[in-house]
Amino acid sequence: MLLILFVFFSSSFPFSSSSSPSYLKLPLLPSLPFPTLQQALAIDSLRLSSSSSLSAPIVSAASSGAGQYLVSLRLGSPPQPLRLVLDTGSDLLWVRCSPCRDRCRRRRRRRRRPSFFPRHSSSFSPFHCYHPLCSLLPPLSPSCSRSPLHTPCRYKYSYADRSSSAGLFSRDVLSPGGPGPGSLSFGCAFNVSAGPEFSSAHGVLGLGRGPISFSSQAGKPYGNAFSYCLPDYTLSPPPTTYLLFGAAAINASLSAARLRSTPLLSSPLSPTFYYVRVLGVSVGGVRLRSVPSSVWALDPATGAGGTIVDSGTTLSFLPERAYTAVVEAMKRRLGEAALAPGPPGFDLCVDSSAGAAAGGIRVPKLSFRLGGGAELSPPARNYFIEAAEGVRCLALQPVGATGAGFGVIGNLMQQGFVLVFDRDGSRLGFAYTGCSA
Incomplete structure (x- = not known):
């Protein structure tokens, strides 16, 4: 099956236009x-x-x-x-x-x-x-x-x-x-x-x-x-x-009200990266108040902190304090009976053999509040993925596990989202479409 990406743009999120009509x-x-x-x-x-x-x-x-x-x-x-x-x-x-x-x-x-x-x-x-x-x-x-x-x-x-x-x-x-x-x-x-x-x-x-x-x-x-x-x-x-x-x-093809936008930040010490401002995280619709916005902040003087959007990294990485709070909140909502042993290096896995949602059970909704009032709410399959037959694990890791100083929104978390990088306007537009026409 060939699915061609047709993306449509809202007038509230115009791109800096080019005089050239080519693409x-x-x-x-x-x-x-x-x-x-x-x-x-x-x-x-x-x-x-x-x-x-x-x-x-x-x-x-x-x-x-x-x-x-x-x-x-x-x-x-x-x-x-x-x-x-x-x-x-x-x-x-x-x-x-x-x-x-x-x-x-x-x-x-x-x-x-x-x-x-x-x-x-x-x-x-x-x-x-x-x-x-x-x-x-x-x-x-x-x-x-x-x-x-x-x-x-x-x-x-x-x-x-x-x-x-x-x-x-x-x-x-x-x-x-x-x-x-x-x-x-x-x-x-x-x-x-x-x-x-x-x-x-x-x-x-x-x-x-x-x-x-x-x-x-x-x-x-x-x-x-x-x-x-x-x-x-x-x-x-x-x-x-x-x-x-x-x-x-x-500009001619991106649509409609589904597209949201958030400012792109930059660091003079890491000029390659596309940073976004994360303000908070919610599990099951409940904001985790133990994780203030300062946990996610980018320090422009030192280049430490912040969160980048990276198609070359598979998993997503959160600041350690945020990661711990997310795992604990997920476990409370899932209950001990739903948990299952998983591969080394993963702190939360579930038995997915008995139900339908997320390959087996109904997992709590995960969402991130971003700068500019946008919210990133991926489907469960973007952050709970199959580790073995009948077992799915949370595809998140703490930043401290790698020694890196920043969080990452990896390509699994990006799946199914149209992402639009407006470099002149320093904005990231996104909408979940499933990559369907």
Whole structure:
């Protein structure tokens, strides 16, 4: 079943419009199979523990293939199809590259390692090491040789799980789903160290707020706004939705009263991230007054605290005080008889074999109050997910478990919501649609 994302916009939430009527629409699919809860926790913990160090590159869980969503696009002349991991928590767009000609290409195909072939593209060009964009990347030392006239921009990203992406920062022609091609800057990685789970993706599509991200680049020709809806990974076959760029297209298609908005915050010490202001949390319709708004606050001076929206993290992470209060409130409402043992690292699991709601029993409603008067109220399947046959667990973790200094709204919590990132207006719009037409 193919479900195309048609999102409609309310006049109360207009985007900063672009003079260009063009748009960009890229297919979006979950990578399958999704990981178990324990696998997701292990990989998310690596990602966030590295992200807590402000001087380190942002870690994408894509390097280990954890529950991610893939974007399809075409790059080069003639166009080569690519599948990249959608990641709002990092900036660098990189693809696995191959120096091969035809014979080598056939050998690579037998190994089933998806690659982009720059030697097959007449429009491919690496940046020079003295190009201003090169200074925005972690360099391979020395970044420029004694003959700088012929030295390309070399980079290396190293990740917390010991995976890495290294190669040439380059540009080529993007063949989009909308009208008109455009030039795309990206990391052409000739040396990628990653686990076998990453074998189905060509690389990572960084959608962060930095100048080299795909969202910053696409903002120039298509309007500084983008939208996506992450479909439920349990659906089979998985539906197709779209990553949509273009303020004009979004203004023309987003609707109605269902769309809510909240301000996007930023931290000068973590400029990549899309922060939202969380003011409180409710369980079963009852606000947890033991968790004041200060628990969620972002300190702009230190970069500590706050909550980010991250498509590259699977689970969601709450400040420890908020997490403890949520678990305790859930247990009181569920009752001891409903609880069940679960995998290590998860504090609340239920026996889901006897009923219908949330796969077995009726779980309390979880909702978050956000800045601007918006409320995020996901369905139970977004935060209670299957850990084993007849057992579902709360897909939340405390921030203290990873050492990171901020909360995260991960991709499981985002499932089924249209999310609209208005970068010029610094707002996030959202509405639950189930990603249906």
